[in-house]
Amino acid sequence: MNHADLVTATAAYAAAKNAHDADAVAAAYASDGVYRSIGFGEPIQGHEALKGFYQALFTALPDYHGEFEGIAYGTDTAVAWGRFRGTIAADFLGLGAKIGRPVDIPVTFVCTFRDGLLLSDVGYFDVATFCEQTGIRLASLRPTIGGGFIPGYEAFWAAPDPDLVPQIGTEDLRSTWVGRPGEIVGINEYQDHIRDTTELIAGVQVEVIDFLAEDDVVFIEFVATGTVNGQPVRFTGLDRFHFRDGRVCDGLTMYDDSVIRRALEVGK
Template sequence: MSKQTELNELIERYIAVWNETDAPRRRALIAQVFTEDADFLDPLTHAYGHDGIDAMIAAMQQRFPAHRVSRHGDIDAFQDRVRFAWRLAPVDADAPDAMRAQGTDFGVVADGRLCKLTGFFDPMPEAPVQKKHGWSVDSFAAFWAKPNPALVPRALAPDVVGYWPGSEPVRGVDAYTQRIAELIAMVPDFRLEVAEHAANGDCVFIRWIARGSLDDAPFEFTGVDRVRVRDGLVAENRIFCDHPLIQVLAASHSRQRAAV
């Protein structure tokens, strides 16, 4: 078998990973496609190893259950580097909640498997919900009823700062978006309900109720966001919550930063 044929089969298995919804079969494919210490990075998430990549893909499948990833165009490669384009599209082209996206991935191959992969969106994913840019309590509630990290940047000021309990401030649109993506990847069914809110000058206080499940155990807890708004965009957000899940998220983020 030629090297190009082996590479084509590797990328086809990579695409198959994104479309495999049976968890054991997906894990088996991941082991075939990625090295144990594989590093996956795109504008919305940063995943490490087989566990992290599996959680990331499972979260995507739950968010877009009637969609499929496909490769299009040729595979470019030299030495241990590979480049290929992909598309995300609904199985039913007329689906009302269809998400369509496309982009290019750049990978590094080691011993026949991907050890590093970096993805770029072209254009960034968009969804029919919340097409209007900006932030409001209503958009906050709509987002957390059906969270999608691709929608986060449109609500943020370029110099946004986020304060999560137990971790260093998150600065800038990319870092802020990544933190939201990490939470959703960790808890794919995480949802927030707005219980009450009040405004004082340029600050909005939102008391919310969080629900979801972690390690198959359901949870429910409350917290408060203090959102400072500038020109219709979030300039600062301080989260007040002492639930252990927030500490787990902070610890996970710290481990990922240390591994970079």
């Protein structure tokens, strides 16, 4: 593939995307061509799958526009960098994108051609930035992260039962909670603390906003609701858990406890 043909093919592919023409975008690929976003789901291969993906993209971002800030060419590869922009108008692939959110993402595409058609296009962009701007939970893009702990965490806090605590922690579990003096040491003390918490915050429920895990550490962003001293309360926080042999051995719970303290002051 000569340089002129490479420039022409790359420009035509970019123009088809900016024209929101899913048929033309898919036709730019070889029959075994693949699109892949690093850190974002599985590779998409084949004309029908590619067409469906780009139709979903252009539905979610009807004003999608990509703009190159620079481009470099090799023998059969073009590397383009710039930004893509748009406004979320519909959900994207069932991931929970928030309608009305503006998107402006720095991105680099590495496009490899064969006989004038795309063999692969690999997009590199910061997934955390994408999730922050679209409102998509990072966990939705990486559902295997965190193993089986997150469903259990959600089930526990949907209907808290302190008697279940020994099933999730090691005997020597250590934990620190904001607003509570000293460290919690041992599974029995942790169980007592959870019992005290469920009594203090009547009807407490915790919903996972997002989570991320690596190796034996899990971070969970949450929102909690309940009633304290007859007053409805709502607060956000962060849990960090270390695991050993599948059980929590160390924890840190951080949240704004002023919400609870203010509720306790009512009527005094």
